[in-house]
Amino acid sequence: MNIILIRPHEIDRDRVVLEDHRAEHIVKVLRSDKGDRVNVGILDGKTGFATIEKIDRKRPFQVKLFLNIDQDPPAPPLTDVILALPRPIVFRRIIHQLTSLGVGQVFVINASRVEKSYWEASIVSDNGWREYVITGLEQAVDTRMVPITFHRGFKPFMLETVPELSNRYASMLVAHPGACTSISKIGIHKTRPVLVAIGPEGGWNDFELALMRSQGFVEFTIGARILKVETAAAAIHAQISLMREMS
Amino acid sequence: MNIILIRPHEIDRDRVVLEDHRAEHIVKVLRSDKGDRVNVGILDGKTGFATIEKIDRKRPFQVKLFLNIDQDPPAPPLTDVILALPRPIVFRRIIHQLTSLGVGQVFVINASRVEKSYWEASIVSDNGWREYVITGLEQAVDTRMVPITFHRGFKPFMLETVPELSNRYASMLVAHPGACTSISKIGIHKTRPVLVAIGPEGGWNDFELALMRSQGFVEFTIGARILKVETAAAAIHAQISLMREMS
Incomplete structure (x- = not known):
């Protein structure tokens, strides 16, 4: 997972709370901390990064992200x-x-x-x-x-x-x-x-x-x-x- | 399996008896009969065809082949x-x-x-x-x-x-x-x-x-x-x- 994809409906005022395999990925694979940045993108939308505002490393994992999304995704393939x-x-x-x-x-x-x-x-x-x-x-x-x-x-x-x-x-x-x-x-x-x-x-x-x-x-x-x-x-x-x- | 590969030591005077997954392939996938031809090759050797001399369709499958091997394999890849x-x-x-x-x-x-x-x-x-x-x-x-x-x-x-x-x-x-x-x-x-x-x-x-x-x-x-x-x-x-x- 080289980018974390977020559905538009999951976003609440530039913030999103992850509790599924994406949270697990941030905790266990990326081993990120509070304050770290991760690559994110909006499904069918732009890409950018997110800053971790809160991270719960015990199961069920929970990660709260603050989004900074302003890059265009790659052009549609031909x-x-x-x-x-x-x-x-x-x-x-x-x-x-x-x-x-x-x-x-x-x-x-x-x-x-x-x-x-x-x-x-x-x-x-x-x-x-x-x-x-x-x-x-x-x-x-x-x-x-x-x-x-x-x-x-x-x-x-x-x-x-x-x-x-x-x-x-x-x-x-x-x-x-x-x-x-x-x-x-x-x-x-x-x-x-x-x-x-x-x-x-x-x-x-x-x-x-x-x-x-x-x-x-x-x-x-x-x-x-x-x-x-x-x-x-x-x-x-x-x-x-x-x-x-x-x- | 688009060719049946045979080890040189398995061959006895142009004949080979198969009893493993290759026999199963001939019986169940190719659904061949006695007298039919199948594509064969010798591992690290030439390719050709084989004629089925005997086929036992019940488990354990057994197929006896008569070999006709005289084609060069593809050139070594570059x-x-x-x-x-x-x-x-x-x-x-x-x-x-x-x-x-x-x-x-x-x-x-x-x-x-x-x-x-x-x-x-x-x-x-x-x-x-x-x-x-x-x-x-x-x-x-x-x-x-x-x-x-x-x-x-x-x-x-x-x-x-x-x-x-x-x-x-x-x-x-x-x-x-x-x-x-x-x-x-x-x-x-x-x-x-x-x-x-x-x-x-x-x-x-x-x-x-x-x-x-x-x-x-x-x-x-x-x-x-x-x-x-x-x-x-x-x-x-x-x-x-x-x-x-x-x-």
């Missing part, structure tokens, strides 16, 4: 992701990872090789994904809640949602191990967002690839080695960021 | 990694990840921000790391056992081991979030290996950075966001691979 719904334990790690690397928005979709049971997991159905976005923001010192939306129909998403979205993007890409084109041959716009689709374990099937192609997605590969989705997601994000930087 | 020893659960994931992305050799070293207790973990002391290399190879369809060596003294490693190694490398890099230079400003040699040092959670300290600099390491950053080591490792590897491709 990479948006379409992700074929992974198995819940992998999905958690990917959310954390993409959020920490910086992602604008995530569209989670169905695909032929997505197991139906994944859609019943609490990370999807009970908004369980939110906590993994939060830990990703806490890791990377950001405040912007990443919107994650779920689209259970692959065809309606591609035929109805994508056409509405496509204006936003300088390019739309689909990662596919069988593709011939390396990301190095694809320009990434310096200042306009890119949308990249990352498939399920086992990849997209031919129908899915054909439909994405027909909607304007460009196939690319990051190499011949078969990777787990979570490894591929980090590698794809990193290569797109580098191409953007070099453009 | 990225070697120095890794400050992470916490065991993270170390596992990084070994799998780096092996699947492709790594020539890993030097695991100590650093000021490495917790001493990590050195007692079985993944270090009992060669527990080997099984995570194997799963990485099985993932990425490779056969080459990645050598991982452990160096508990930071200074002796940098002052004695590195000078002996440095001839092998076209460049030696150290990832450091505070550095000013992006990897995009650093050339990666097309055909000669690179050595990249990845620090502990919290980063290298000033002494460590200074010593590495004095030994010829060049600092670079992959961005301002603070990442978990496992996310950073995949991102760094991916960006180095892309720069090599573009050089």
Whole structure:
């Protein structure tokens, strides 16, 4: 936790009292004292620091902070992701990872090789994904809640949602191990967002690839080695960021 | 498991009998039948296919294979990694990840921000790391056992081991979030290996950075966001691979 995130409704005249894992973090990991400063941010708002006004080191931990929040958070990331719904334990790690690397928005979709049971997991159905976005923001010192939306129909998403979205993007890409084109041959716009689709374990099937192609997605590969989705997601994000930087 | 890896000593006149998790994989995941072919490779050797001569679908599973091994494995990867020893659960994931992305050799070293207790973990002391290399190879369809060596003294490693190694490398890099230079400003040699040092959670300290600099390491950053080591490792590897491709 490299920043302590506070919800706007928790603030009372520039002060906030923490009694949960954030208080525990200040007491046990940071080992802070009264008068010390800690990094804080308002969820979906600015960042800054807070001064510890009161600290109770015994369980239940309690920390009272006085806030000094006047810095803009990092600019919204320029990479948006379409992700074929992974198995819940992998999905958690990917959310954390993409959020920490910086992602604008995530569209989670169905695909032929997505197991139906994944859609019943609490990370999807009970908004369980939110906590993994939060830990990703806490890791990377950001405040912007990443919107994650779920689209259970692959065809309606591609035929109805994508056409509405496509204006936003300088390019739309689909990662596919069988593709011939390396990301190095694809320009990434310096200042306009890119949308990249990352498939399920086992990849997209031919129908899915054909439909994405027909909607304007460009196939690319990051190499011949078969990777787990979570490894591929980090590698794809990193290569797109580098191409953007070099453009 | 995208390839079934066999140890040379298991082979008897082009045949091997599997009775462990590999047999279970063939029966339960691949759902193969007698006469079917499966992808196989010899650990530290060639790859090819095997024909199922006999299959026993009841526990304990047993599969008898006839081997047809005549393909060269992928060329040895050109990225070697120095890794400050992470916490065991993270170390596992990084070994799998780096092996699947492709790594020539890993030097695991100590650093000021490495917790001493990590050195007692079985993944270090009992060669527990080997099984995570194997799963990485099985993932990425490779056969080459990645050598991982452990160096508990930071200074002796940098002052004695590195000078002996440095001839092998076209460049030696150290990832450091505070550095000013992006990897995009650093050339990666097309055909000669690179050595990249990845620090502990919290980063290298000033002494460590200074010593590495004095030994010829060049600092670079992959961005301002603070990442978990496992996310950073995949991102760094991916960006180095892309720069090599573009050089």
